[in-house]
Amino acid sequence: MKFTMNEIQQLKARVEEIKTQKMESGDELLMALHTAQELFNNSIPIKAAEVISEVLKVKMNRVYELATFYSMYSTRPRGKHLIRFCESLPCHVVGGREVTEALKKILGVKVGETTKDGLFTLETSSCLGLCGVGPVMMIDGEAYGNLTPDRVKEIIDSYRGEK
Numbered sequence: 001m002k003f004t005m006n007e008i009q010q011l012k013a014r015v016e017e018i019k020t021q022k023m024e025s026g027d028e029l030l031m032a033l034h035t036a037q038e039l040f041n042n043s044i045p046i047k048a049a050e051v052i053s054e055v056l057k058v059k060m061n062r063v064y065e066l067a068t069f070y071s072m073y074s075t076r077p078r079g080k081h082l083i084r085f086c087e088s089l090p091c092h093v094v095g096g097r098e099v100t101e102a103l104k105k106i107l108g109v110k111v112g113e114t115t116k117d118g119l120f121t122l123e124t125s126s127c128l129g130l131c132g133v134g135p136v137m138m139i140d141g142e143a144y145g146n147l148t149p150d151r152v153k154e155i156i157d158s159y160r161g162e163k
């Protein structure tokens with residue numbers, strides 16, 4: 001994964017800011033990992049983990065333990081926009097499968113893959129807590145419900161238009 005020294009410096013500054021907030025150790029580590037993902041296209045490169053480890057004075061194995069335990073984090077490169085599609089039963093029975101197939105076709109990827117232009121990574125998730133408006137997906141944390149294949153295309157096109 002490519003990144004600039006400026007991005008590394010930004011991460012360092014933001015993690016130092018997190019450190020001044022005097023949170024519990026685990027909380028500040030989670031905040032730092034979240035910040036790294038914001039800066040590095042939804043993933044945590046090893047250099048970012050090293051910065052977090054150094055600034056928070058936490059061993060690298062602890063940083064990696066959390067970065068690899070929680071599915072919301074990833075140490076492998078992902079796209080600029082992270083799509084999480086709910087695959088739990090309530091969404092599935094109201095058309096989730098058709099919408100997932102449409103998403104894969106529109107993006108030209110399988111679940112777990114990133115589009116060739118690096119814009120989107122498609123992942124699945126268990127219940128996103130919005131079962132009443134299923135099928136549901138989140139893009140970069142923003143929820144979209146009552147999805148249909150046509151609606152999904154409109155949403156993806158709107159993200160492509162912002163390039």
Ligand code: FES
Binds near residue numbers: 088126131
């Ligand atoms: S089952 Fe899909 S949001 Fe709850």
